[in-house]
Amino acid sequence: MSGTSEVLLRVYRYDPSNGGKPRYQNYRVPTFRGMTVLDALIYIKENLDPTLSIRYSCRMASCGSCGMTINGLPRLACFTQISELRSKYILVQPLRNLPIIKDLVADLDEFFNKHKLVKPYLIRRDVEEQENPREQYRQSEEELERYVQFAYCIKCALCYSACPVVSTDKSFPGPQALAQLYRYYIDTRDEAREERIRIVDGAHGIWRCHFADSCSQVCPKGVDPALAIQLMRREMMFGPSKG
Amino acid sequence: MVEVLEHDVVIVGSGLAGLRAAIEASRVSRGKLSVAVVTKTQVMRSHSVSAEGGTAAVLYPEEGDSFESHIYDTIKGSDFLADQNAVELFVHSAPREIIQLEHWGMPWARREDGRIAQRAFGGMSYPRACFAEDKVGFFEMQTLYDTALKWDNITFYQEWFATSLIVEENRFRGLTAIEMKTGELHAVKAKSCIIATGGAGRMYTFATFGHSSTPDGLYIAYKAGAPLKDMEFVQFHPTGLVPSGILITEAARGEGGVLLNAKEERFLKRYAPQKMELAPRDIVSRAMYTEILEGRGVEGPDGMSHLWLDLTVIEPEKLKRRLAGIREICVKLAGIDPVNEKIPVRPVAHYYMGGIHTNIYGATPIAGLWAAGEAACISINGANRLGSNSTIECLVWGRITGEAAARYAMENGFSSSLPTEQVQKEEKRIFDGLLGKAPRINPYEVKKKMQRTMESHCHIYRDEKSMIEGLRMIRELKQLPYMGVEDSSRAYNTNLTNVLEIEAMVNVGEIIVTAALQRRESRGAHARRDYPKRDDQNWLSHTLIHYTVEGPELSYAPVHIDKYQPVERKY
Numbered sequence A: 001m002s003g004t005s006e007v008l009l010r011v012y013r014y015d016p017s018n019g020g021k022p023r024y025q026n027y028r029v030p031t032f033r034g035m036t037v038l039d040a041l042i043y044i045k046e047n048l049d050p051t052l053s054i055r056y057s058c059r060m061a062s063c064g065s066c067g068m069t070i071n072g073l074p075r076l077a078c079f080t081q082i083s084e085l086r087s088k089y090i091l092v093q094p095l096r097n098l099p100i101i102k103d104l105v106a107d108l109d110e111f112f113n114k115h116k117l118v119k120p121y122l123i124r125r126d127v128e129e130q131e132n133p134r135e136q137y138r139q140s141e142e143e144l145e146r147y148v149q150f151a152y153c154i155k156c157a158l159c160y161s162a163c164p165v166v167s168t169d170k171s172f173p174g175p176q177a178l179a180q181l182y183r184y185y186i187d188t189r190d191e192a193r194e195e196r197i198r199i200v201d202g203a204h205g206i207w208r209c210h211f212a213d214s215c216s217q218v219c220p221k222g223v224d225p226a227l228a229i230q231l232m233r234r235e236m237m238f239g240p241s242k243g
Numbered sequence B: 001m002v003e004v005l006e007h008d009v010v011i012v013g014s015g016l017a018g019l020r021a022a023i024e025a026s027r028v029s030r031g032k033l034s035v036a037v038v039t040k041t042q043v044m045r046s047h048s049v050s051a052e053g054g055t056a057a058v059l060y061p062e063e064g065d066s067f068e069s070h071i072y073d074t075i076k077g078s079d080f081l082a083d084q085n086a087v088e089l090f091v092h093s094a095p096r097e098i099i100q101l102e103h104w105g106m107p108w109a110r111r112e113d114g115r116i117a118q119r120a121f122g123g124m125s126y127p128r129a130c131f132a133e134d135k136v137g138f139f140e141m142q143t144l145y146d147t148a149l150k151w152d153n154i155t156f157y158q159e160w161f162a163t164s165l166i167v168e169e170n171r172f173r174g175l176t177a178i179e180m181k182t183g184e185l186h187a188v189k190a191k192s193c194i195i196a197t198g199g200a201g202r203m204y205t206f207a208t209f210g211h212s213s214t215p216d217g218l219y220i221a222y223k224a225g226a227p228l229k230d231m232e233f234v235q236f237h238p239t240g241l242v243p244s245g246i247l248i249t250e251a252a253r254g255e256g257g258v259l260l261n262a263k264e265e266r267f268l269k270r271y272a273p274q275k276m277e278l279a280p281r282d283i284v285s286r287a288m289y290t291e292i293l294e295g296r297g298v299e300g301p302d303g304m305s306h307l308w309l310d311l312t313v314i315e316p317e318k319l320k321r322r323l324a325g326i327r328e329i330c331v332k333l334a335g336i337d338p339v340n341e342k343i344p345v346r347p348v349a350h351y352y353m354g355g356i357h358t359n360i361y362g363a364t365p366i367a368g369l370w371a372a373g374e375a376a377c378i379s380i381n382g383a384n385r386l387g388s389n390s391t392i393e394c395l396v397w398g399r400i401t402g403e404a405a406a407r408y409a410m411e412n413g414f415s416s417s418l419p420t421e422q423v424q425k426e427e428k429r430i431f432d433g434l435l436g437k438a439p440r441i442n443p444y445e446v447k448k449k450m451q452r453t454m455e456s457h458c459h460i461y462r463d464e465k466s467m468i469e470g471l472r473m474i475r476e477l478k479q480l481p482y483m484g485v486e487d488s489s490r491a492y493n494t495n496l497t498n499v500l501e502i503e504a505m506v507n508v509g510e511i512i513v514t515a516a517l518q519r520r521e522s523r524g525a526h527a528r529r530d531y532p533k534r535d536d537q538n539w540l541s542h543t544l545i546h547y548t549v550e551g552p553e554l555s556y557a558p559v560h561i562d563k564y565q566p567v568e569r570k571y
């Protein structure tokens, strides 16, 4: 399977201790069938240049580590085949809308903090039962279906990086956090609907979204945060749906 | 000067075991203890997210399942090397964890009556695997991560790489860790500690583990004086996707997929004529390995021979519907569409039964130090773990050790001050000894050679001659001048953390082969060609591996047997 062809990666390099000027560096990498952009970056690190910093772990689109901007679009490096890019040159940059730690590694602290702000956990009145369970809470398959798609989120921040509102308003929670808000809001086991509405009902909250839909287009897990935002706004305008 | 942080409990690792422990320590103390989670990845990125299939527990005894049956399945699966009192505790504690996760938001699949659904899993005599689509580990991680955010007393130190444990007079004092964002070394002083750093991971060229799964957590505990146990037992799964090692689940064969060799022959007819592709994991893996060894494999990239998993025999519409996840993996991660192409697969390193030696409550012989999850050897898995038992093991012992470490912290004060010599030594070793010092030998080459040695000398089949040779090769690698870090920058220097990981890998490779070489019998996942039979007379015992400067030193401890006397393991 090992082929003789090559691909050229043009990679964003940045080291804060080196005067902090970003630059680009080119690397030629031999390709094989099925090679992903992550494989190519690891090849560079292990064979050509150990100083390149990358964040990755699962290499199977489950852990959300390897989000970066590839040929202009936010993507997971492990989920992007070199061949699907149909190009001999690949431009690799870190995620947008986030500070950069080094090279391709973005700082996700603000992104994680926004996730935390929406209280992403079940809130119940029967705290004693919730913490010392005796009986299952029942839930039907249909009730499960209403939120499970939004629970696919791997927190990769691709949507956050693509969101035009985030780029102009840093207090906007962003598509990921809003989708998680809706995920817990619509879960039949949750009992904090009003509280959840209050969290995002401000000037910099859910109403800032103007449905550019960029988030849903780049999401690698089919979460569709734009849909979650739309459904949540409907709840807020017309009152809670049944359940 | 190294900054010293203070916490009551410090947990290393944020997989299922580490997160479950952090929540329990918080709960037991009603949020009063300060709990630190030190983890080299971002919290959510731990390899537990990749578990797909299921999590075992007896939920409905009134419908026919029983504790007895889960206990016996586990002990038999372990080839009688599991400690029976540990298995008993395990099985009885499991159901509560399933419902606890459900109460915290886990999207378990449901039955008609709205209760949690279960499905069948290999080696389990009753369908008792709870599941959530084919993303069980991912959803469990999400549930625990999100729930942990409720607790303000938990501090996450994400992307902090633990480099050593500080132990004084056999008592845990603290640890050192590199904050990757800044490159600073910190010391964390704590009253108690839980190691939850996962399995030994990518010791083989070909493994289902993600890149962050490496044995550095095991190695720092071992060097601090905690013995390892049963490290020779490594589980291989039949179908890893070549060349990445990504797991292709059994469902592919369950739906009708067949295995073929280079001659396009369904070779399993010679090994398991009745069950064919659906024979137990170890039998299929061994058959595949034999085919490859005897030259009926297909030559693949990196000299890696493989066989074919043929799903084209499945009706395309059914394949697209029933095996959508597998198809997506093949298309997006390997560029192969299984609707019209065969998938290259070979047996793949998948799970380590061994780990840090603990008692049945997860306590190590070092006071104040516990271990949980795949990093620990309790032992419930013995010589072979059953699918769906490890995620639940993480949850059960996450809870048990979380509670124990919290109680210990509440009853014990801090020692006066952290011994500083070791912190200074660590600072010197990393910043003066490694950083910015280009090594003469590429450490990544050493890693590859170590992995290839494990692949060729201590794999599914083992024998004395080949392991002696493998051990010699690994010891040679250990001596090479690869310990150096070409990258001299402080920020996010993964060249540095990689080199520390590779050091741990080479040393743990030596441990695995040493233990495997000594065990002169075949049991569970440990199959010796030169000793093909299980030998209860001489080997019904756990291997304990102790650190010495010269290398690993072995001793043996009896297996705890209560009710179930060993019998031949037949399916």
Ligand SMILES: Cc1cc2nc3c(=O)[nH]c(=O)nc-3n(C[C@H](O)[C@H](O)[C@H](O)COP(=O)(O)OP(=O)(O)OC[C@H]3O[C@@H](n4cnc5c(N)ncnc54)[C@H](O)[C@@H]3O)c2cc1C
Pocket: B012, B013, B014, B015, B016, B017, B018, B038, B039, B040, B041, B043, B045, B046, B047, B048, B049, B050, B051, B052, B053, B054, B055, B056, B136, B137, B160, B161, B162, B163, B196, B197, B198, B199, B208, B209, B210, B212, B213, B214, B216, B217, B247, B350, B351, B372, B373, B374, B375, B387, B388, B389, B390, B391, B392, B394
């Ligand atoms: C592909 C795959 C599928 C699986 N499917 C199933 C299944 O269906 N059912 C089942 O029961 N089991 C399954 N397993 C097994 C199960 O997933 C694992 O055994 C389990 O998730 C391990 O969890 P853990 O908490 O012990 O460790 P991990 O999830 O591996 O976490 C280890 C943690 O330790 C941290 N760490 C490591 N070293 C350091 C260090 N030096 N400093 C700081 N932090 C460190 C890491 O950052 C990480 O947070 C599967 C395994 C794989 C690989």
Ligand code: SF4
Pocket: A152, A153, A154, A155, A156, A157, A158, A159, A160, A175, A176, A179, A215, A218, A219, A220, A221, A222, A223, A224, A225
């Ligand atoms: S919603 Fe999608 S794109 Fe956004 S963080 Fe989650 S998985 Fe990533």
Ligand code: FES
Pocket: A056, A057, A058, A059, A060, A061, A062, A063, A064, A065, A066, A067, A076, A077, A078, A079
């Ligand atoms: S490495 Fe985990 S999502 Fe890409």
